[in-house]
Amino acid sequence: MxxxxxxxxxxxxxxxxxxxxxxxxxxxxxDPTAEVSIVRDGERIGQYSLLEDETVTVTDDVGGYNLVLISNGEVRVCDADCPDKLCVKQKSISKGGESIICLPHKLVVQIISKEESDLDAVTN
Amino acid sequence: MKNKAAYLGLLLAFALILSYIEVLLPLQTGIPGVKLGLANLAVLLCLYLFTVKEAMLLSVVKAVLTGLLFGNLYMIIYSLAGAVLSCLVMAVMIRLGKWHVPVVSAMGGVMHNVGQLIIAYMTIQTYGILYYVPILLIAGLITGLLIGMIVSLALPYVKKVIERSERV
Known part of the structure; x- marks a missing residue:
């Protein structure tokens, strides 16, 4: 027993x-395959790996700028000269699909994950 | 056993009714794929009363029929994979005789989910499905334990009834 x-x-x-x-x-x-895509005014500025630390400065035609910082697998906008500074106040993003958007500069920083896009499938 | 076909028919009817009850029950867990698996009561009873062969037959027919009645073709494939795997594992465990009924049933529940996850992985081919494994393992364990407790309580009575009818 x-x-x-x-x-x-x-x-x-x-x-x-x-x-x-x-x-x-x-x-x-x-997710090690995740990448950061930076798009300004519909135009792709670049795509970076989340694993490598990098600082990207995005400038527009009239002199506005956003400083995008990639470090420790996280992305945030650490400085910008937009009027509301909402992009700077947002917390860091790291998961697929998350994004930081700066409306005055028409800037979209988004995490693109290959895993995420495959998930839509019918299983039942 | 002279009335084997009749008992198997009864067990199959029992399984189908339980599946129907489960569809009717407003017991939604909120996680797709997680359900009580009441119909496995019949399969487990069959394993303890007869042999692997009968239990396997019962679970395959049950999976196909419940799929046709309450689900769709996808569901049949998933249930078949789960049913066959869980039936095999439970049969081996009963043969070894080292475990109590609820634990055998719990492993059956776990393996049922594992079988379905294998099919799901083959269909959508992504590691994203891994997120789901721990949840389904635990869910299978808990529901399996519950079903097993019911079976271990019911088994002596069912055995007595069958023995009595054999003597007549």
Missing amino acids: IKKVKADVIIISCVLMVAALLFGVIYMND
């Missing part, structure tokens, strides 16, 4: 451990 209970506990904890392990792996790891 005791032996059976022991076997029960072992197999159930195995399943729980696998689940916990997968849970950890999934939520700790960020």
Whole structure:
């Protein structure tokens, strides 16, 4: 009887451990294929990897600028001369689909993840 | 056992009715793919009363019929994969005889979900599905345990009824 209970506990904890392990792996790891796309006024400025730290200065025709900082797998706009500075106040983005938008400069910084776009599928 | 066909028919009817009840129950978990799996009561009973062969037959026919009645073709493929895998694992566990009924059922529930995840992975071919695995593993474990508790309570009575009818 005791032996059976022991076997029960072992197999159930195995399943729980696998689940916990997968849970950890999934939520700790960020998607390594994600990229940052910077688009100003509908025109693509460039696309950068999230893994490499980089500072991109985006300037427009009339002298406005936004400073986009990529570091530690996160992206934020660290400085800009737009009137409302909403883009600077937004928190860092790191997950596929997230974006920072600066309306006065018509700037869109968006994270593009290959994984994300594949997810739309019918399974049931 | 002389009335095997009749018992199998009864179990299949039981499984179909349970599937129907599950469709009717307003018990939505909010996570697609997570459900009680009441119909596995019948499969588990069949495993304990008969052999793997009968249980496998029952779960395959059950999967096809419930798919046709309450679902669609996709659902049949998913249920088939889940049913076959869970049936096999539960049969092996019963043969080894090391585990209690609820735990056998819990592993059956887990394997049912694993089978479906394999098919889902083959259909959409993305690692995105990994996000879903832990949730479905835990869900299968819990629902399986519940179903197994019901079966372990019901099994002695069902066995008694069958033995009595054999003697007549």
